[in-house]
Amino acid sequence: MAVHSTTPRTPEHEVAPQPGNPTSPADATFGSYAHDTWRKIITGESGVLPVVVGLIVIGILFQTANNNFLSPGNIVNLLVQGSVFMLLAMGEVFALLLGEIDLSIGFVAGISGIIAAELVKGTIGWPVWLALLIALLAATAIGAIQGTIITRLGLPSFVVTLAGLLAWQGVMLMILGNGGTLPINNAFFNGIANAxxxxxxxxxxxxxxxxxxxxxxxxxxxxxxxxxxxxxxxxxxxxxxxxxxxxxxxxxxxxxxxxxxxxxxxxxPWVVLLVLGVLALWSVLLGRTAYGRYVYAVGGNAEAARRAGIGLANIRTIAFACSGFTAGIAGIVYASRLQSVSTNLDGGQLVLYAVAAAVIGGTSLFGGHGKALHAVLGGIVIAAIYNGMGLLGLSAALQYVVTALVLLAAVTVDSLARRGRAA
Amino acid sequence: MQNSPVPPLLRLEGLSKSFGPVHALSDVDLTIRAGEVTALCGDNGAGKSVLIKCISGIFTPDAGTLYWNGKPESISTPKDANELGIQTVYQDLALADNLDIVQNMFLGRELTRHLALDEDSMERQAAATLASLSVTTVRSIRQPVASLSGGQRQAVAVAKAVMWNSKLVIMDEPTAALGVAQTAMVLKLVTQLASRGLAVILISHNLNDVFSVANSIAVLYLGTLAAHEPASSLTRQKVVELMTAGTLHHGIPQEERDHGSA
Missing domain, CATH: 1.20.58 (Methane Monooxygenase Hydroxylase; Chain G, domain 1)
Structure with missing residues (x-):
């Protein structure tokens, strides 16, 4: 039992029931704090160290190959390029935290972009704020419906959201027509990602x-x-x-x-502020509210959460709704950046990048471990690879291979950290 | 044992429970007193689990009455049991590995302030509860439960159970997966609970553990209560006999020894 005790064990009659930690001194020193932080890092508890190291390595590699990589213009460009990945990955974090997956968010983003673009176009001409609000509500509702099917019918999220991926792609093609493009002429809408x-x-x-x-x-x-x-x-x-x-x-x-x-x-760019705002919102929700605590509990040990009286179905459904909502924001940013929505939107690839970004950032595929911040950092890594290899004039084929290798490395780190925690 | 004017904390009378043709419990009378550790022994299938599930609200008994402080009560859900002050620590402990000690102890009952979690108050109460149970070996109460040893996890589960003004704590095989030192620590915890005035029902196969902490021992045999005696009036040999045969064959104690080193 004395495995962890570095402090001498106190005889029981001397321990009065008083506030304060029973073992650790309240006035931790700088050194002991640094030691604890280091311990967290090596056991994979903090999660962000591998991705930060990875970002530095990527930065050095691309900068030596092309000294435009770290120029202010390119960094800003990279952040704007990465914003869709970061937002989608933040949505995916909700599913991953529960130990589930949401494969539909790429095309849910597409649907959100289409709804907003349709509502602001000349023949309908709704005010832009109303159009964006309805697009977000629709994306949230899609997430909630898929979540309800998953929780109430007890179906695997993989299958339900795979069906979502196919269905929403179909709906998108129906609205746009084959090879169709829906241009956006609203200055505010286009300004989200471009101003x-x-x-x-x-x-x-x-x-x-x-x-x-x-x-x-x-x-x-x-x-x-x-x-x-x-x-x-x-x-x-x-x-x-x-x-x-x-x-x-x-x-x-x-x-x-x-x-x-x-x-x-x-x-x-406004979109960077938008990403930081969503990051702050989800960080507070997951880290500082009872709902967020329950998400982690369900992902860590669903049976313990159930016995603690937590309504599993509601927690899961709300998480899928949050995932859909975040995907809706991503879709609006995507449409704004291209100033149009077209059938070129590949939601299947987007969702794979989103899962990759979340996992590269340090979110566990096994549930219970992850933060919104991980999605943002992972999104920057993916955008950096994408952008850096583009700068070097490397082919798209090679970009896929490199992204795959980074993803494999990230999953390996996750798996090793998990073993470290279990040991 | 019945001459006390104060009603016992929990009294079961004629408790029966069947699953189809199987009589899991038939006509069990049992008295549980505050400040005492009652060990519940019995072979596999004797009805120990069914009995505690009837007390903790997971099963509803088919017949019989449950008196709580002398008043008849019906417990039909785990929530009813919790509201009376009955907490059960199951063998799997039901802790979320990824959450820290404080988060686990308050899981499902978080304190909040302006919608946000009140981490400081929770941490203070959790620390006070752990300190009152003399759980002093954890490095930090903010470390994830995954990093704790088996005995420490058991201690956290017990602390979680006693924090809610519990009056009766049921522990299912708390030492089954533990080493020697950790077992000693958990047993110390059990006696500590009783000395705080709580009633403890301890289910265990390990008679060493039972005899080192129990004030009284109840033995179940094929769904009936074979005996409920003060621990001082029983021996290991007698308990094994009661567990395997349901009665005591006073004449032949030596031969029966083969039956159990349980």
């Missing part, structure tokens, strides 16, 4: 976001420290805040540099 935030506004928004994050994290950890709970030392808190501020400043410096060739283009 940028004016540089000054960008600084203002980033400043407010960083300040809010700093306030939240500082007040939380300060409260924990002052109430005697285990909390990282204040140096770590400041380090986290400094890290986020540095990341924000770096992003804005890159985005606000002039990347135009014929005429100046500067500013952070």
């Amino acid at each position: 940028s935030i004016p540089p000054l506004w960008g600084w203002l928004i980033m400043g407010i976001a960083v300040a809010l994050y700093a306030l939240l994290i500082w007040s939380r950890e300060h409260r924990r420290r002052s109430s005697g709970l285990v909390a990282p030392p204040s140096s770590i808190t400041w380090l986290k805040i400094a890290g986020i501020a540095a990341a924000g400043i770096a992003l804005l410096l890159i985005a606000n540099a002039n990347r135009g060739i014929l005429f100046p283009i500067e500013g952070l």
Whole structure:
């Protein structure tokens, strides 16, 4: 029993039932915190280390091959290219956390883009906000219906969402006609993925976001420290805040540099802010609410969750609805970036990239482990490979092979980490 | 044992349960007192599991009455049992490996503040409960349950059960998968629960464990209660005999030894 005890065991009569952790000292030092963090990383608990290392390696490789890769213009381009992957992958995380899969989200995204594009086109002419809202509602409803079929009829999510993949592709072809294209002429709609935030506004928004994050994290950890709970030392808190501020400043410096060739283009694309907003929303939902806790519990041990009185069917159905909703946002971004929706949209490939992005980012295929952040990081990796190999003039065929190898590597890391946890 | 003016915490009278033609339990009377560990012994198929499932609300008995603090109650769902203060720790423990100790202890009953989880209050209460049970070997209560040893997991499951103002904790084979040191720790935990004034029903095949913690021993034999005696008046030999034959053959104690090193 003394396997983990590094502190001497306290005789039972000396342990009074009082608040505070029974073993760890509340005032953890910088060193012990760093040690714990390292332990988490090597046991695969933190999840993000492999992908961050991978991103650095990819950055160095492509930069040495083509020194345009890390230019501000290309980085911004890469983030915009990757936004659809990141959003779809965030949707997929909900399914993966439950130990399920959602294969339909690529074409659900397509349906969402089509609905929005149809509603804003000249002959119908609905206000753009209403069109986008209805597209998102439709995508959410599709997710909810598929989730209901999966949970109430007890069918495997693989089969139900595979049927969804086929069905929604069919519906898309029906609406667009064979080889059809639906152009979008609405400036706001097209601006989502193509317009940028004016540089000054960008600084203002980033400043407010960083300040809010700093306030939240500082007040939380300060409260924990002052109430005697285990909390990282204040140096770590400041380090986290400094890290986020540095990341924000770096992003804005890159985005606000002039990347135009014929005429100046500067500013952070709105879509990056949209991705960060969705990331914040899902991070809060999964990490800070009872619903999010239940998603992890169901993915980790469904029987334990059931005995704890958690309604499994509802949790699962809502997760598929969230997956559909996120796919709906991705579809709107996709349509906005191309300023049209066409039958070229390959939802089958998109969903495979989404699953790959989530897993590359550190989300487990076996359920119970994953975060929205993983989807964003994995989406950047996929976009970087896509973009970097395009810059080098390598063929699409080679891009597929490299993406496959990265995916295999990620799944291997996931599987090894899982074994490490079980041991 | 019946002359106490205070009614016992739990009294079963004439409890019967059949599954088709199989009489899993027939006419079982059993008294469970607060502050005592009652061991429930019996061979496979004797009805131990059915009995605790009737108490914890998973099965509804066909006949018989259940008195809780002297009042007749009907327990038809696990929720009814929880509301009375009955918690069951099953053999598989029902812990989510990917969640940490605090998250597991509050699973399904999270404290929230403005819709967000109130992690601080949960952590404080969980730490207090673990400390009151003298569970002091965990490195951090924020580590995932996957990283705990078998005994520590058992301790977390027990702490989860006692945190909710429980009055009766039922433990199903808590030491079956544990090593020597961990078994000792879990048994210490069992006595600790009883000394806190809780009633404990301990199901175990291991008579060493039973005799080291139980105040009284109830033996089931083919769905009937063969005996319920203070542990001091029984011996290992007698319990084995009751488990295998249902009665005591006082004349021939030595020959019966072959029956069980159970």
